Amino acid sequence: MALARILLALAFLLALLFSIPARAEGANIQASEQDGYGRLIVTFDDPPEVTAKIANGIIVVSFSKPADFSAEQIQPGLSTFVSSARRDPDGMGIRLALSRAVKINPVEAGEKFFLDIMPENWKGMPPALPAEVIADLTKRALDAERIKKELARAQTLPPATMQVSAGSNDSRIRVTFSFSDKIEVRFKNEGRRGVLTVPGNTVFDLAEARAALPPEITEFSGVTVGNALVVKFAAPEGQELRGSQEENAFVIDIAAPGSFEPRASVAPPPQEDKKFGEIAEIGGAIEEHDGDFAQDAVLIPPADISKPSIALEKSPEVGPATATGPHDAKPAAAEAAKTAPELATQSPEQHAAELAAKQSAHAATPDAPPASTQTRRQGRIQTSEPAADTAHAPQPAAVAPAAAAPAATPAPAKPVANVREAIPPAPAETHDPASHAAAEGPVPSEPSHGPELDAPILSKAEQALKDFADSAVRYGVQLQTNEGTLQIAIPFEKLPPAAAFIRGASVFAVFDGNPDVDVAKIASDSNGLITAVRKTQTVSGSALEMSLSQPRLASLASSGQTWILSLSDTILEPTRPMQLMPTFNSDGRTALQVKTEGVGLVHHVPDAQVGDELLVVTLKPPARGLVRERDFIEFGALATAQGLAFEPLADDLSVKTGSDSIMLTRDKGLTLSLDAEPAALAPIQLKPGSPFAAEAWRKAQTTSQEAINDLARAAAAAPPEGRTKARLQLARLELAGGNAAETKGILDVATAESPNLADDPDVKVLRGTALVMLRRFDEAVKVLGSGTLSNNGEAALWRMIGEAGLGHLGLAREAFREGEPVLDAMPPDLQRIFRQTMIEVAVAAQDFATAATQLDALDTLGVTDGWAAREVMRGRVAEGFGQSALALEAYRRAMESGNEEARAEARLHAINLRYKMQEIQRAEAIKNLEMLTTDWRGDGIEADALASLTELYRADERWRDAFATMRTAMTYHANETSTRAIQDEMTAEFAKLFLAQGADAAPPTLESVALFYDFKELTPPGKKGDELIRNLADRLVEVDLLSQAADLLTYQVKNRLTGAPRAQVAAHAAAIELMDRKPGRALNMLHDTRISGLPSELVRNRLMLEARALSELQRPDLALEMIAGYSGDDVNRLRADIQWAAKRWQSAAEALELMLGTSWRAAEPLSDDTRKDVLRAAIAYALAEDDLGLDRLRQKYSGKLASTPDQATFDIVTAPAATRGADFITIAKTISVSDTLKSFLDDYRKRYPESAPPQVRTSDKPQDKTAQL
Structure with a gap:
């Protein structure tokens, strides 16, 4: 009966264990x-x-x-x-x-x-795995192999035998169990009784053991149970026993109580084998069984009761009945089922009030501590979870949060006194989130002492919105309908940027990330307003497209971690409007910009109804969007409740986002009307006293030099209070006369004497203008862009010239737009300067419409100064509009002028245009540009001409001329835009020449190598440059510059690389050193780069090279040891080569024959290399005087070598020793000293193509492309 109780308890524990859900x-x-x-x-x-x-x-x-x-x-x-x-x-x-x-x-x-x-x-x-990981895996593999061998040994060895011997004296008895081999022993000691358990296959003679025992021991039995042999015995009455483990023995001492010295227990260690742990438990169960065991007795093994999910701790408060604690929840569940209909009839408000009243009463009772406190006081683990059939119900308000105790630990619980209070009913289906909050809101476990004083006071609508959002966080997507308004709450772990808008009969909601949205619930719970929901995954997020059955307005609001989309007849959440403002890119091309905070990502969202794709930008809260639709030539901007949505009409429309801005543009700029605010851009008059007013400027220009000198003397002699005014007047006259340096000097003296003048707007404008004339553009931009000149039109126009001089085309266009309203009030010669500069900026930005407008304005002015330069610009504009004939005519007029600069620029553009139109061939265009670069030097025109010439050289694959011309441009015009562009292009071409494969790559010739060394400054940085150097090393190998190739790779190994890439390149360098007959350097390279954790193929690669190097250094034994653990055709060849080099002819012949395999049986003829290996094997057998081996080789291969060029040689080598003549000696000398390195490298290249160097080219016939280098 005792055993039956044990088995029932174990079965119950196992049932509990398997009922715990997987985590x-x-x-x-x-x-x-x-x-x-x-x-x-x-x-x-x-x-x-x-x-x-x-x-x-x-x-x-x-x-x-x-x-x-x-x-x-x-x-x-x-x-x-x-x-x-x-x-x-x-x-x-x-x-x-x-x-x-x-x-x-x-x-x-x-x-x-x-x-x-x-x-x-x-x-x-x-990349290789970390060294410590590889070491750990290696250790595990070795341990597994050891265990496997031990198991195999245990299965093959005969079973151990156990013998019993005994001895005694006056005070104690000793019984010794001796074993023929080391086995597992378990001993259980309970007072005077003991149980010894050993493996079941142990040979044991029970009768012989009983005969060896002293007469005092009367109880001694043994029985095999399953896989265990269990021996039971007992000490005489009034005595106790103790067991101890010794070498291949277990000793039992029997003596009077208290006579043993205290020592450590012999209980099994915690990490004991599970199977043997079961055997020990079986042994313990046997002792409690009253009957005898049969030889084939079968016991159910006990469960593993060490799992932490089952509590077996004894407590004085828990009686035997508490073992069925988990089942006590069934009456509670039944009671809950009875009371559920009654509770379901209560409104959420009534039920919440009832719970609150009961909680208050509970908190007022001092004898009722929280449930978590009760659990701690009882000193044992308890759970207050409901039974499985009520697990879906909300947690009771009076119970502490589930996190306070392990959820998976079943334990006894007190009977529930009031089921209605402990288990509230499941809420009825409703869209009202307030009912969820009232019925299921968490209640603190500590007594409440009143409302929190710091909690924000929310309005009724705000509280309802918050409750609705909270219910979505708890239960997923929620919907509610109120007086025709549908609200959808979508929860997130972290609130992402979002966008929402209506297009046609669909509403779109776009989010960064991929929320888990129940689209079926949205369609089914929308009361028919939403007929279909389509979720689309974008590259950076997801989009919901919801089809509406009735027109609605959309608004988007946020609460905590939830976005709430509202569809109604009115706007529930006002959208803060955003403005699309025209601007310019950094390259001067037109764009639209929106300045805002919290910018998210750009999404490409398909519209299933229309069939096109929208560009959508998400934003963080609060709600911001476009309040009305806007139509542009290249796109349409949709009205949005949140974010931005654009309908592209041009294929190259792009949307770029920054931290605080959104910009729309195209490759060639947007087509916009930049005078969107005509009132702001209407012409205005300059302020009185402006030095740039037309009449003031004309008078200043017509002032004679004598009058200027008089004013200078008067200023110098004037008293301090009148000196400043005189100096400023003098500075204006000098500026109008074009004397910028004098103007700056006068202002410097005036501001040094009167520091307050430095902040005067008029002085700043004069100083900035002088700096522009002096071409000190960076200083000019800083002065003219200061805060006091922010609304000064004259300063903006001069700043435009400065920004253009710095290459800031976008800023230059912005400055021109700021100053354009005052432009018509300025004198014609200044208008010419500003408008002509703007033409150049617009042409550079490819905005030919703006350039044409400014040209028309210049023609209207009737200014003759600078007409030749205007003709060049007129040709550029015509060329931009595709009017090539008009462009060439404008260039012709400029070339006929007396302006040398305009003539040179016109020649440049005319040559380029005529070549583009195919009026002239490439050779003639190159000749004309070479003449132009010889005639004109020193400015941007020469830089552009050199750039064009480099492009033509590149198209003609005249690489040396192209790189040399680019270098000239970099030397003299490094800051020009055209120079920087051509440098980038030629650097890419340089990398392509030495990185690409096939026709795009430079041929492996000395000319290619020389090209690299002449322009090596173009080598790209980083890993790409390292790869280029390795490719160059292969080209050096192909032209037989082995030392130079090895030096390049050695530098990379020592200075540039680490880890596995370093080891791989080192193998490459070592192979080149072997090709260069430097095995010592190859071996040192491999030794210096040894690391653990390399891929196995790379390790094999390096070992092959190392073994070959050792063979070349006459260390054959160590070389053979290196490759002893490897196999394969390449290893067989290397092994044969090592034996051959060591003149170990017998071993070499056998290795060569093994390498040849069954090639003698093949139907196809032997290859040249195979025939050579056959001859080497024959020579080796002959030199080893192995006639049997020679005969065997002759029988195999005589037929295959018949009618081949090697037939005669084979016959001489394989002839009997007595008939060999002088020819054999000649052949043997020739073949025995033959070089096997080439064959080794050929095999090495086949197996390791990425690590092996190429072959040296035997001929170097320049190709056409090489001749042009």
Whole structure:
């Protein structure tokens, strides 16, 4: 009966154990960027199967079972490759949105999963695992192999035998169990009784053991139970026993109580084998059984009761009946079922009031501490969860939060005195979030002492909105309808930027990220207002397109972690309006800009109804958008409740976002009407006293030099109070006369004497204008852009020239637009300067319409000065509009003028246009540009001409001329835009020549090598440059410059590379050293770059090279030892070569024959290399005087070598020793000293194409492309 009770208890515990739901395994995430790649490491508590793939720009990592982890640190650690990272809601994977094209290398290593993210252009082996990981895996493999061998040994060895011997004296008896081999022994001691358990296959003679025992021991039995042999025995009455483990023996001492010295227990260690732990328990159960055991007795093994989810701790407060505690919830559940109809008839307000009253009464009772306090006082684990059939109901208000106790630990609980108070009913279906909050709001476990004084006071509407949002956080997407208004609450873990708008009969809601939205619920619970919901995943988020059955207005509001979309006849949440303002890009092209905060991402959202795609920009709260639609030539801007939405009409429309701005533009700029505010841009008069007023400027220009000198003398002699005014008047006259340096000097003296003058707006304008005339544009822009001149039109126009001089085309156009209203009030010669500069800026920005407008304005002025330069601009504008004939005519007029600068510029543009029109061939265009660069030097015209000439050289593949011309431009015109552009292009071409393959690459000739060394400053930085150097090394090898190639790679190994890439390049360099007959340097290179954790293929590669180097250094034994653990054709050849080089002819012949394999049976003829190996094997057998081997070789290959060029040689070599003549000696000498390195390198190249150097070219016949280098 005792055994039956044990088995029932174990079965009950097992049932409880398997009823506990599975939990997600823990995992730890590490993400970091290393040498050009990113690495994600996931460490699992219990490793699942992991797969990784790339789909649509997203890396999907999937697990075979859920894992609990946080993905927040992934994106910051992999920001170069990953734009966002998300954990799947079910914990079954990770999704990484890529910001660039990559390739991945997933590796599972024990409980760790490594995902290496490499650029798409990654070359060579993937990154190696950390050394410590490889070491750990190696140790595990060795341990597994050891255990496997021990198990195999245990299965093959005969079973151990156990013998019993005994001895005694006056005070104690000793019984010794001796074993023939080391086995597992378990001993259980209970006073005078003991149970010894050993493996069931142990040989044991029970009768012989009983005969060896002293007569005092009367109880001694043994029985086999399952896989265990159990021996029971007892000490004489009044005595006790103790057991101890010795070498291949177990000793039992029997003596009177208290006579044993205290020592450590012999109980099994905590990490004992589970199976043997079961055996020990069986042994304990046997002792309590009253009957005898049969040989085939079968016991149910006990459950593993060490799981923390089952509480077995004894408590004086818990009687035997508490073992069925978890079942006590059934009466409570039944009672709850009885009372549920009654509670369901209560309104949410009544039920909330009833609960509040009961909680107040409960809090007022001092003898009723919170449930969590009661649990702590009882000193045992308890749970107050409802039974399984009521688990879906909300938690009772009087119970502490579930997190206060382990949720999976069943334990006895007190009977529920009042079921109605403990288990409130499930709420009836309603869209009112207030009812959810009233019925299920959490109640604190401590007594309440009144409302929180710091809590914000919310209006009724605000509180309702908050309750609605809170219900969405708890239950997912919620909908509610009130007087024709539908509200949809969508919760998030963290509130993302969003956008919402209506287009046609559809409402769109767009979010950053991928929320888990129940689209079916939105359609079904909308009371027919929403007929269909379509969720679309965008690159950076998701979009909901909801079809409406009736017209509605949309508004979007936020509360906590929830976005609430409202569809009504009126706007519930007013949208703060945003403005689209015209502006310019940094390259001067027109754009539209919106200045705002909290900018999110740009989404490409398809419209299923219309069939097009919208560009949507999300924003953070509060609600901001366009209050009305705007139509433009290239796009349409939709009215929005939140964010921005654009309908592209041009294919190249792009939307760019910044932290506080959104910009729309095209490759050639938007077509906009920049005078959107005519009142602000209407012509205005200059303020009185302005030095740039037409009449004042004319008078200043006509002032004679004598009058200016008189004014200078008067200013010098004037008293201090009148000196400043005289100096300012003198500065105006000098400025109008074009004397900028004199103007600046006068102002410097005046401001030094009167420091307050420095902040005077008129003085700032005069100083800034002088600095512009002196071409000190950076200083001029700072002076003219200061705060006191922010609304000064004259300053804006002069600042426009400064910005244009600095190449800031967008800022120059902005400055011109600020100053344009005062332009007509200025004198014609200044208007010419400003308008002509604006023409140049507009042409550079390819805004030919604005340039044409300014040209017309200049023609209207009738100013003759600078007409030749205007003709050049007129030709540029005509060329921009595609009017080539008019452009060439304008250039012709400029070339006929007396303005040398205009003539040179016109020649340049005319040559380029005529070549583009194919009026002249490339050779003639090159000749004309060469003449132009010889005739005209020293400014931007020469820089542009050199850039055009470089382009033509490149098109003609005259690389040396192209690079030399580019270098000239960089030397003399480094700051010109055309020079910087051509430098970028030629740097890319240089890299392509030495990185590309095929026709785009420079041929492997000395001319190519010389080209690199002459222009090596164009080598790109970083990894791309390192790869270029390695390609160059291969070109050096091909032209037999082996030392130079090895030196290049050696520098990279010592100074540029680390880890596995360093080891791989070192192998490459070592192979080149071997080709150069320098095995010592090759061996040193390999030794200096040894590291652990390399890929196995790379390790094999390096060992092959090292063995070959050792063979070349006459160390054959060590070389053979290096490759002893490897096999394959290349290893067989290397092994044969090592034996051959060591003149170990017998071993060499056998290795060569083994390498030849069954080639003698093949139907196809033997190759040249195979015939050579046959001859080498024959020579080796002959030199080893192995006639049997020679005969065997002759029988195999005589037929295959018949009618081949090697037939005669083979016959001589394989002839009997007595018949060999002088010819054999000649052949043997020739072949025995033959070089085997070439064959080794050929095999090496076949197996390791990425690490092997190329072959040296035997002929160097220049190709056409080479001749042009």
